[in-house]
Amino acid sequence: MEIENSGDGASVTITNKEKEEYGGVIGSIHISSLENSESSVVDLTGLVHQLPCCIKHDGPSSVSQYFKPNKSGIVMENGISVEETHFRGRKLQGANIPLPQGYSGYVLGKKKKPIKRKTCEEEDRDSWETCARFQSITYWNHDNIPSQDDVLLRSFHWFKIANALHAPVPIDDLASVPNLSC
Incomplete structure (x- = not known):
């Protein structure tokens, strides 16, 4: 699992190895930071x-x-x-x-991908983004x-x-x- 923390939020990516090891899907989750998402996240x-x-x-x-x-x-x-x-x-x-203090709940939605042609090596990854917070x-x-x-x-x-x-x-x-x- 790769975790990247940038100025606008955090991203978590599941790798191929983890998919094989644990089953499931490959994908990424992008959680917007509080400062940049006040208006867009419900x-x-x-x-x-x-x-x-x-x-x-x-x-x-x-x-x-x-x-x-x-x-x-x-x-x-x-x-x-x-x-x-x-x-x-x-x-x-x-x-x-x-x-608890320091924790938040998130509602995630599938991120719309631009339509493009895939090469044989490209993986079919789902990408998720923050829709709401609680x-x-x-x-x-x-x-x-x-x-x-x-x-x-x-x-x-x-x-x-x-x-x-x-x-x-x-x-x-x-x-x-x-x-x-x-």
């Missing part, structure tokens, strides 16, 4: 929902006409308000969770009140672990570790 904070179901529809629909969450009056142990709504006759209870996500449970034990909230623990793993180790801490010989 902010969907408060509008992103993770539903506990599979919707096999890809196209426009009048979601706001039918999907109308309301405050339930219940507050979780961490102070977050619980919302409720119904989807296809089933009660959903959810909570709007802010993403700082919070509302997740929903069927019939259950959201809790700290929900999978989405537990997955947020990884952010703290990752930060600790990748943080620089102070020299004093290294000096205090005894030499280990194998």
Whole structure:
């Protein structure tokens, strides 16, 4: 995987070797920087929902006409308000969770490629670009009140672990570790 960080954003490219090793597709993702994309990237904070179901529809629909969450009056142990709504006759209870400091969510769309002739050596790469950004996500449970034990909230623990793993180790801490010989 190649990661390139330029002044206007970051790009991630999956190489042929990784495609063979992990399966999948070859492509690149371009995430626009915040400074250069304020006007072109839509902010969907408060509008992103993770539903506990599979919707096999890809196209426009009048979601706001039918999907109308309301405050339930219940507050979780961490102070977050619980919302409720119904989807296809089933009660959903959810909570709007802010993403951790320093993290953002992105909605990606396929970048339109100029039409050109390909040579035999050229790869068919998909290119993705930022369409929207969000700082919070509302997740929903069927019939259950959201809790700290929900999978989405537990997955947020990884952010703290990752930060600790990748943080620089102070020299004093290294000096205090005894030499280990194998």
